[in-house]
């Protein structure tokens with residue numbers, strides 16, 4: 001695991017976008033599993049701008065969502081589905097057959113998990129996984145205590161996640177369960193990037209990078225990944241022993 005610190009959110013986003021661009025340039029068939037949320041937002045915008053400028057062909061790559069709120073419609077602007085569509089998929093015109101997002105309104109979330117698990121095996125795994133980190137150290141919706149040998153699964157959301165998650169929604173929304181790729185998907189991804197910015201993430205980043213690896217802090221599993229980058233801005237790096 002390598003830690004890369006950038007002067008601000010803009011520089012961090014540009015560098016993360018470059019990671020995505022390098023991958024697509026070297027392998028147009030790349031498989032990307034992507035988080036929603038404020039951490040990667042600007043990186044996706046930079047990526048989409050560069051793709052359009054360079055006329056890079058993204059029609060062959062595959063995009064898989066990292067997670068979704070169960071019970072939330074894909075049309076709700078707070079859903080991960082909506083976020084990825086608005087900020088990445090629509091601007092890039094990625095063919096829908098290459099896009100795999102969870103349906104938050106599914107009546108059979110377990111079947112959604114099995115479907116994506118089978119699909120990932122079929123296509124030979126994930127090339128690049130980009131994740132954020134929750135205020136409780138969650139990755140995707142792998143809350144503290146989640147075993148590391150899970151692939152996609154359904155999970156009860158932690159109190160902190162239910163509260164912090166309200167920031168994505170226009171109105172108070174009942175958030176109880178999530179559907180998420182598992183920590184095993186993260187460990188098996190050929191490359192994993194964790195992005196974080198802002199001083200509010202400084203403490204969790206310090207524990208993620210310098211603390212003991214533990215299921216109580218899912219983000220600490222990044223230390224066990226053989227090809228992982230922690231990409232953060234100066235503020236998020238504020239509590240690291242450097």
Ligand SMILES: N[C@@H]1[C@@H](O)[C@H](O)[C@@H](COP(=O)(O)O)O[C@@H]1O
Pocket residue numbers: 035036037038039040066067131132133134139140141161165
């Ligand atoms: N489930 C999502 C994660 O996928 C996201 O990466 C994380 C951090 O979000 P943000 O980047 O908005 O801080 O929390 C959310 O609850």
